[in-house]
Amino acid sequence: MLPADSSGVLAGGDDETAELFRGADEPGRAGAVQVLPRPLRIPARIVIAGVGAADEAGWRSAGAAAVRAVPVTEPLNILLPDGVAPDAVRGLAEGVWLAAYRFRDAVEGPRSVEVTLQTSTPGTYHASLAAARVTAAATWLARDLTNMPASVKNPVWFADQVVAEAATRPGVSVLVREPEQLRAEGFGGLLAVGGGSASPPRLVELSWRPERATRHIVLVGKGITFDTGGLSIKGRTGMALMKKDMGGAAAIIAATLAAADLNLPVRITALTPLAENMVSGSAYRPGDVITQWDGTTTETTNSDAEGRLVLADVLAFAVARLEPDVVIDLATLTGANAVALGKRTAALYTHDDALAQALEQAGAAAGERMWRLPLPEDYVEYLHSDIADRHSSPAMGAGSVVAALFLGEFLGDRVESWAHLDMSAPSWAEKHESDLVKGATGWGVRTLVRYLSA
Numbered sequence: 231m232l233p234a235d236s237s238g239v240l241a242g243g244d245d246e247t248a249e250l251f252r253g254a255d256e257p258g259r260a261g262a263v264q265v266l267p268r269p270l271r272i273p274a275r276i277v278i279a280g281v282g283a284a285d286e287a288g289w290r291s292a293g294a295a296a297v298r299a300v301p302v303t304e305p306l307n308i309l310l311p312d313g314v315a316p317d318a319v320r321g322l323a324e325g326v327w328l329a330a331y332r333f334r335d336a337v338e339g340p341r342s343v344e345v346t347l348q349t350s351t352p353g354t355y356h357a358s359l360a361a362a363r364v365t366a367a368a369t370w371l372a373r374d375l376t377n378m379p380a381s382v383k384n385p386v387w388f389a390d391q392v393v394a395e396a397a398t399r400p401g402v403s404v405l406v407r408e409p410e411q412l413r414a415e416g417f418g419g420l421l422a423v424g425g426g427s428a429s430p431p432r433l434v435e436l437s438w439r440p441e442r443a444t445r446h447i448v449l450v451g452k453g454i455t456f457d458t459g460g461l462s463i464k465g466r467t468g469m470a471l472m473k474k475d476m477g478g479a480a481a482i483i484a485a486t487l488a489a490a491d492l493n494l495p496v497r498i499t500a501l502t503p504l505a506e507n508m509v510s511g512s513a514y515r516p517g518d519v520i521t522q523w524d525g526t527t528t529e530t531t532n533s534d535a536e537g538r539l540v541l542a543d544v545l546a547f548a549v550a551r552l553e554p555d556v557v558i559d560l561a562t563l564t565g566a567n568a569v570a571l572g573k574r575t576a577a578l579y580t581h582d583d584a585l586a587q588a589l590e591q592a593g594a595a596a597g598e599r600m601w602r603l604p605l606p607e608d609y610v611e612y613l614h615s616d617i618a619d620r621h622s623s624p625a626m627g628a629g630s631v632v633a634a635l636f637l638g639e640f641l642g643d644r645v646e647s648w649a650h651l652d653m654s655a656p657s658w659a660e661k662h663e664s665d666l667v668k669g670a671t672g673w674g675v676r677t678l679v680r681y682l683s684a
Contacts, residue, residue, distance in 0.1 A: 258282065261291030261664055263299050273307065286321035289314075290597055293325025294665040297345075310349040319347075320358040321597075324676075327366035328665035333377045361492065365596075365679050368488035369672035371395070375480040376657070376670030380456035380473040384429035385504035388455060388476065392434050392483055392502075399490045401440060407433040417503075417547075418521040419528070419539035424505030426460060426513025431505035433544065436483060438490045443497035447682065448554035449486060450544050452537045452561035453479030453504040460507045460533030462516055474670060475537070477657035478560035479504065481674035488679050496682055499552055503540035507533070519618045523547050524640060527618040535623035537563050538636050545648075546640040556585065557641065557648040558681075560674045566629030568655035576600040576656050576673065579634040580649035589649055589681055596676035597665065600651065603631060610635055 260282025267275050279296045282288035293308075300306045306326070310319070326345055349355065375383070375391065389406045396404040409430045412421055417433065424431030434453075454475040458464060464472070479502035486500040514520070516531045520539060524546035528539065541559060548557055567577050576593075578600040580586045586602050593600045612632055615621040620639060626632060634650045641648045656673045659666040 260288035261295045263292075263295040265299050277306075281318075284318065286315075286317045286595065287597055288321075289318040290321035290325035291664050293322040294329035295325075297326045297329050298662070306345045308345065308347050310347055312350055314349075316355055316358040317595075319355045320362045323347075323359050323362035324366055324597075325665050327362065328369060329662075329667065331370055331373060331667045333669060334374055361679075361683075364488050364491045365676055368484040368491075368679065369675045371487070372477070372480040372484040372672035372675045373667070373670040375483070376474050376477045376672070378473070380506075383455050383473065383476070384427075384506060385424070385432040385453070385455055386429060388453065388479070388502075388504050389432045389434050392436055395483075395487055396436060399487065401438060402487070402490045403437045403439075405435040405437075407435070415547075416521070416523050416525070417543045418523065419543040420503045420505055422514040422518070422520045423454070423460075423507055423536040423540050426510040427506035427508040428510075429455075429506050431503070431540075434479075434483075434500075434502045434504060436486050436500040436502075438486055438494075438496075438498045440493065440495055440497065442495045444495060445555045446497040446499070446553065448548045448552055448557045449482035449498060449500045449678065450541060450548060450557065450559035451479035451482035451500065451502045452476065452541055452559075452563065453502040454537060454540070454562075455504060455506050457507045457534070457536065458509055460513050460536060461509060462533040463509060464534060471658060474658050475507075475562050476502075476504070477562045477670065477673065478651075478653065480670075481560050481653075481672060481678065484672065484675045485678035485682065488675070489682050492679075492683065494682050498682065499548070499554070501544045501548060503544050505536075505540060507536045522640070524550070526620070526639075528620055528622050529615040529618035530622040532623040535633070537561055538622055538633050541637055542640045545637060546642075549640075549642050549644040554644070555647065557644060558589075558651070558678075559637065559649075560651045560653055560678075562654040562657050563652045564630045564633050564654060566631075566633075567652040570603065570630060571601055571655065573655050573660075574599055576651050576653040577630050577634075578602045578649065578651055579605055579631075579638075581605060581646050582649070585647065585649050588684065589651075589677065592680035592684065593677040596680045598656070598673055598677045600677075603634075605631070605635060605638065610639075613639070 262280040279292040281292045396402045457472040457475040523543040612624045612626040613620040
């Protein structure tokens with residue numbers, strides 16, 4: 231791969247390549263790629279990939295474009311010019327690895343990509359490449375978990391995957407709460423949502439506790455391994471992709487494991503409430519009043535608004551028992567996320583301007599978009615219930631905002647140090663695009679790794 235800068239000037243290569251470059255179509259645009267054949271020569275082709283403004287995002291796009299342009303059976307030899315910033319090389323490597331992803335159970339099998347990076351200053355990039363490798367591997371894990379069919383991926387299976395991954399990493403521990411313990415401890419929302427399934431719910435608590443940690447971050451991820459909508463059943467098209475409704479859980483687990491792999495000096499507790507929202511005689515009903523972990527009650531008239539019920543239990547537990555400095559939850563929570571922001575942007579909610587800025591900066595560096603939406607105090611009245619402490623799913627519009635306000639009710643005095651990311655829309659890609667591969671995107675892993683590394 232021979233990248234170009236934003237002005238279209240060749241950033242490396244010999245005279246022959248320079249001549250070929252001059253005939254390339256818009257070679258300087260980030261992700262623009264042209265394959266130039268060299269009959270009877272070695273290498274048999276040259277790939278010219280544009281890096282745009284030559285920032286990290288541009289190099290990430292170039293890496294993704296280059297790896298897609300090379301047949302799977304052939305190695306990719308990247309000629310890196312002198313003076314490229316380490317962050318740019320991190321973007322390049324992430325682009326290559328992320329675009330090369332294939333689901334491990336796909337018919338074509340996993341893809342192995344041989345990449346050689348040629349540079350006169352290899353030591354400059356060791357740290358950047360190590361961070362890129364860990365981040366890409368964690369994103370692959372989140373994609374694998376989310377892509378797994380729900381016929382395999384029930385709450386027990388997911389919990390077993392976390393236990394297996396944790397066992398390979400020193401300093402990482404895991405606790406799995408089963409239904410009896412959930413009942414004894416009062417996780418009423420999780421038990422209600424999972425009560426209709428033959429595969430009972432679980433709560434996974436994954437911990438990374440380095441001795442030199444200076445802060446404690448609690449990550450919470452929605453883990454609905456399949457969502458029929460319950461008795462408020464979804465239509466056929468709405469249910470088709472509901473194996474992805476645990477994308478938030480996959481992201482926070484993968485990010486926590488990545489933090490351990492990078493030996494980050496931050497304590498992390500990752501909590502994933504896992505359940506199948508199914509239809510049966512034991513499923514919870516519209517109109518039921520549910521007692522949450524904190525003892526308050528929730529009226530629910532829509533069993534398809536289940537994610538906020540399981541998250542509410544865990545958020546209340548986290549602030550009461552774990553003494554976090556910051557709480558961040560990721561959830562494929564509402565279809566309203568896509569209505570408001572489209573398919574590629576998550577909705578960010580927080581009262582903390584500094585936390586919002588930190589997450590936005592991490593997302594921008596990682597290549598994962600988010601947009602901050604408001605938490606209007608006067609909208610809280612929409613949650614009023616005549617028979618319970620609050621209503622989970624009032625039909626008042628502003629669906630993503632109201633869902634976030636509902637979650638905020640369970641943070642107590644920690645609500646000011648909490649952020650909620652509704653990432654339902656960007657958790658799935660309909661086609662190959664830049665560093666995304668059709669299917670689960672693993673959205674949130676890269677952002678969290680950047681945030682936790684800051």
